[in-house]
Amino acid sequence: MRRLLLPSVLLVLLSLVADACGASGPSSRPAGSQPPAHYLPTLRPEAPLPTPYDGVTFEDPGVNPFVDTADDRESTFGLDVDTASYTIARRWIEDGNLPDPASIRVEEFVNAFDQGYAAPETGTFAIHADGGPSPFLDEDEVLLRIGVKAREVGDRERPDAALTFVVDVSGSMAREDRLELVKRSLALLVEELRPRDTVALVVYGSDARVVLSPTRARDADEILAAIGSLQPEGSTNAEAGLRLGYALARETLVEGGINRVILASDGVANVGVTDAEGILEEIRRDADAGIQLVTVGFGMGNYNDVLLEQLADDGDGFYAYVDQLDEARRLFVEDLTGTLQTVALDARVQVEFNPDAVEAYRLIGFENRAIDDDDFRDDDVEAGAIGAGHASTALYALRLEGDAGWEARLATVSLRWMDPDTRRADELAEDVYGGDLAESFRATEPAFQLDALVAATAERFRDSRWGRRYELRDVLAVADEIARDLPETAETDDFLALLEQAARLER
Structure with a gap:
């Protein structure tokens, strides 16, 4: 077992978020079709878990595994800007219940928070990338955050x-x-x-x-x-x-x-x-x-x-x-x-990892947004619809090769979408380098730190294999230690209060 990298206030903490391939927009995988090779369904309980509410219907999308880049260097998914999973969980917790694991979609938890990404100066999208170590990952892993920000449209500029x-x-x-x-x-x-x-x-x-x-x-x-x-x-x-x-x-x-x-x-x-x-x-x-x-x-x-x-x-x-x-x-x-106002249709991302720098990766969330790698440029495959000013974030846990330095190219992020007016496809690509990663968790951006907390919480809620080696009180301990560094927003305060309440419910 790998030794975990933990703050001094904790005795136990662990691996972060589970990942996948998917988007907000029509399902990218037809019913009954085989999922991509790097998709790993969760083990289903023999009977539905008990629920405090009658007649609720959720569908467990599974949890993504680590993928060796020697086997599959590409990760492809549709963008997702939904936030429902987070607010549903909030409703359960405020009612005094831990959320149904099947209701948890990690990417929707992260989407619920303002990432502070800069909008593109020109064009439809801007791609952002950063990352660093995380207290919820093994010592030989780093957390990579890939953000996509759509162009903004002023209220007076939008059409009728x-x-x-x-x-x-x-x-x-x-x-x-x-x-x-x-x-x-x-x-x-x-x-x-x-x-x-x-x-x-x-x-x-x-x-x-x-x-x-x-x-x-x-x-x-x-x-x-x-x-x-x-x-x-x-x-x-x-x-x-x-x-x-x-x-x-x-x-x-x-x-x-x-x-x-x-x-x-x-x-x-x-x-x-x-x-x-x-x-x-x-x-x-x-x-x-x-x-x-x-x-x-x-x-x-x-x-x-x-x-x-x-x-x-x-x-x-x-x-x-x-x-x-x-x-x-x-x-x-x-x-x-x-x-x-929608500014892009069928928006999808393909991340091609460099095997010389990245040994393995796992996408955190997006399990029901997976797209086959070969279908990235197939415009008949539906993906996510993105509104003006909206952002979508994907988190990856990475295991780097030992000699991957600051100048090493870790990955190339490609974004493809359809213009809703012209129905013509467009693309944008950005490289991610080792120098985009901070050397310590405390040196990462405040929004990144919040994302790590939010994703770890979601992993715990959905009983992911990556969330079973820590408890919510451990996530809360990290949050308390870095509270002054987190974004000073009402939504951050609400999340921290929710985390504290959930940690009490878990005991």
Whole structure:
């Protein structure tokens, strides 16, 4: 067993995050197909783990192993900007429960935090890379962070938006006042729109109906009154709601503008077509026509995480979970343009490691975003949709060759995406060198240190093999030691409080 590199305050700590290959956007691997060779599924329990909530649906994506570069030097995955996994975990912990391991997607935990990447001065993307030792890795390993930052678009610069809200008003939405949180969340969005933007409102219970035809945002009082009138009713016919919502969106399609369907639901479908594949057949062609889908989950218990993620993926959008009004404010107010305007489709990354410098690697997260290495330039393979100003981060644990110095090229990071307007592919590539790595954990960037803590926490939550040699209290001890070095943000404070609460629950 390798000796671990630990701060003096700890007796035990260990290996960091598990990795994979994947993105936010439609699933890059068809159902039933064989995964890439470097994908290692987790061992499934013989029976589902007990849950404090009834009727929750998660899908364990597995955990990535180390891969020898002599066997496979390329790691390919679709970008992911979803954050739902982190806010779902926050909901569980604040309710006094450790999260379901199957609900944990490490990359979504990391995505939930501002990385501080600089936006590109020109072009669509900028690639960033840094790293260094980590207290959660073996002594002969380093943690590499690869960040992708999309160009920013000012609120005044974005095109006009045509939004169609599709709201689940079935009986399950009465639980925990989740429909009330939906109404307050959508009201926040409406208040941020420009006068020329339009909003339409469709609801579905046992069937679907139009509550508000497309209305200019300058008539905000009319829109807010329609939202405020919603009440829970009936079963859950998500298929009918999405069919009607997309039909309305097609009628108001803005050429060259932003066309979004925003689904607010707990993800349960029990009437009509109830599986993801059946519903997705109805929306894929609309995504190709430029109508993108954002799915926003609400509530816990009678909740389908799998359906909401798959709908967003195939709808060329992203998936978020709102557990409190502050999260809705972040999504619909602070990050409104990024939520609405897509700057890249089918964005994917291929990292080619240099076998002369890197002995082995493991990607941390992205397990359900894996793309075969040979498909990197196959534009028929769907990957992630990226909004203006959005960032995505991939973490790798690396075992370096002994003579890999500062000038050694560790890897080449290639990024490929489709322009949503021209539908033409573009690429960007950057090399990563040994000199991009800090010599100590304390010498790394504050956001990098936070990422190491967040990823280690997620690994522990999902019972990864890389997270079984330490406990949450050990992660908390490292966090306490470096607290003054971490980013001074409210989200950092929230995470540290959450970690402390989770560590108490684990005892």
